[in-house]
Amino acid sequence: MPIVQADRLARIAAALLKAAGASDEEADAVAIGCVNANLAGHDSHGVIAIPTYIDRIRAGHIVPGAKWTIIQQSPTTTVIDGHWGFGFHVNARAMALTIEKAKTANVAACTVVRQSHVGRLAAYPMMAMREGMIGLATADSGRSPKHVVPFGGREARLGTNPISIAVPSDLEAPFYLDMATSAVAAGKIQLAAVRGEEIPTGWIIDGEGRQTTDPTQFRNGGALLPLGGTEGYKGSGLAAMVEVLCGLLTGLGFGVEPTGRHNDGCFMAVFNVAAFRPLKDFRKEVAEFAHYLKATPPAEGSNGVFYPGEVEYIREQQRKVAGIEIEDATWEKLRALAGDYKLAAELDLA
Ligand SMILES: NC(=O)c1ccc[n+]([C@@H]2O[C@H](COP(=O)([O-])OP(=O)(O)OC[C@H]3O[C@@H](n4cnc5c(N)ncnc54)[C@H](O)[C@@H]3O)[C@@H](O)[C@H]2O)c1
Numbered sequence: 001m002p003i004v005q006a007d008r009l010a011r012i013a014a015a016l017l018k019a020a021g022a023s024d025e026e027a028d029a030v031a032i033g034c035v036n037a038n039l040a041g042h043d044s045h046g047v048i049a050i051p052t053y054i055d056r057i058r059a060g061h062i063v064p065g066a067k068w069t070i071i072q073q074s075p076t077t078t079v080i081d082g083h084w085g086f087g088f089h090v091n092a093r094a095m096a097l098t099i100e101k102a103k104t105a106n107v108a109a110c111t112v113v114r115q116s117h118v119g120r121l122a123a124y125p126m127m128a129m130r131e132g133m134i135g136l137a138t139a140d141s142g143r144s145p146k147h148v149v150p151f152g153g154r155e156a157r158l159g160t161n162p163i164s165i166a167v168p169s170d171l172e173a174p175f176y177l178d179m180a181t182s183a184v185a186a187g188k189i190q191l192a193a194v195r196g197e198e199i200p201t202g203w204i205i206d207g208e209g210r211q212t213t214d215p216t217q218f219r220n221g222g223a224l225l226p227l228g229g230t231e232g233y234k235g236s237g238l239a240a241m242v243e244v245l246c247g248l249l250t251g252l253g254f255g256v257e258p259t260g261r262h263n264d265g266c267f268m269a270v271f272n273v274a275a276f277r278p279l280k281d282f283r284k285e286v287a288e289f290a291h292y293l294k295a296t297p298p299a300e301g302s303n304g305v306f307y308p309g310e311v312e313y314i315r316e317q318q319r320k321v322a323g324i325e326i327e328d329a330t331w332e333k334l335r336a337l338a339g340d341y342k343l344a345a346e347l348d349l350a
Pocket of ligand 1: 183
């Protein structure tokens with residue numbers, strides 16, 4: 001597998017997206033968002049997705065240069081239509097506006113419809129975190145094809161419906177949760193299939209409803225299980241609530257609409273810490289809390305306790321230095337696209 005430095009990877013991804021029709025701003029938002037996911041260790045949401053996004057542009061499912069409009073708003077709420085623009089770009093603008101509203105109103109929320117994939121969800125709450133606010137985001141796949149079975153079922157009727165919450169602190173690493181409500185993100189199954197690896201039991205079932213460790217069964221009639229193993233009803237319940245916030249509150253609806261156009265409905269909220277207690281005290285106490293958790297004596301065979309977001313930060317520091325391993329199949333796709341767009345020499349991908 002080639003090992004590529006983050007800045008080179010971002011340059012390649014942005015150049016390919018621009019060649020496919022994205023503006024500079026859109027291409028940079030998607031490329032940097034994907035490479036940040038690679039840096040954090042979530043390769044399933046990294047540059048592996050670039051060829052898919054370009055396929056979606058070619059199919060007319062993603063619209064470069066799309067308008068970004070407000071359907072309805074109040075001083076604390078906004079309903080945003082992304083007109084099928086890049087989710088990375090549409091959602092970042094939505095979060096920026098929500099943060100601005102929270103600077104005045106202390107609490108603000110928004111819903112976003114008709115945008116493509118938003119990628120790694122943590123990117124948006126972390127924008128609020130950097131402003132001294134608590135950011136929350138949930139996303140569902142609107143009425144595009146579903147991948148997760150409701151607990152007890154054998155047919156996918158839910159999305160992977162992630163949740164992310166980020167809070168400001170005095171820690172070096174950001175304190176944030178960012179997780180799918182399925183056993184894992186669907187992209188991790190795709191990644192294992194591309195890499196020819198087995199997956200743990202408890203991630204998916206095959207088309208007959210049986211547990212399997214073969215990731216190729218996922219695209220062969222199988223489905224993801226909800227988070228929680230034998231207590232998967234909790235993951236299933238969280239996913240249902242995310243779908244209510246992102247599918248029903250947004251007006252996207254539930255179930256599957258036949259065109260298969262990918263649609264990340266989002267619900268996001270921002271809470272200004274200073275409206276509840278002094279930000280300085282809160283930041284200090286979150287750091288103390290994280291250290292308190294980390295000081296827990298480790299269980300047998302464990303590497304110790306990590307607070308939410310810490311694992312990603314450690315990987316990011318390592319990958320910034322060592323570079324990012326890109327699986328051969330993804331690298332070949334990026335090279336083929338560079339060839340199609342006559343960029344191979346310029347991007348040193350000949
Ligand atoms: N846009 C979408 O449609 C979509 C859908 C699903 C998932 N995603 C993204 O996929 C990515 C992966 O999600 P996932 O659920 O597979 O990730 P995951 O299973 O790795 O869980 C990630 C969360 O668990 C924490 N964590 C991981 N290991 C830990 C440890 N040992 N101790 C303590 N905390 C630990 C991480 O800090 C993070 O908050 C996320 O970035 C998510 O936003 C996006």
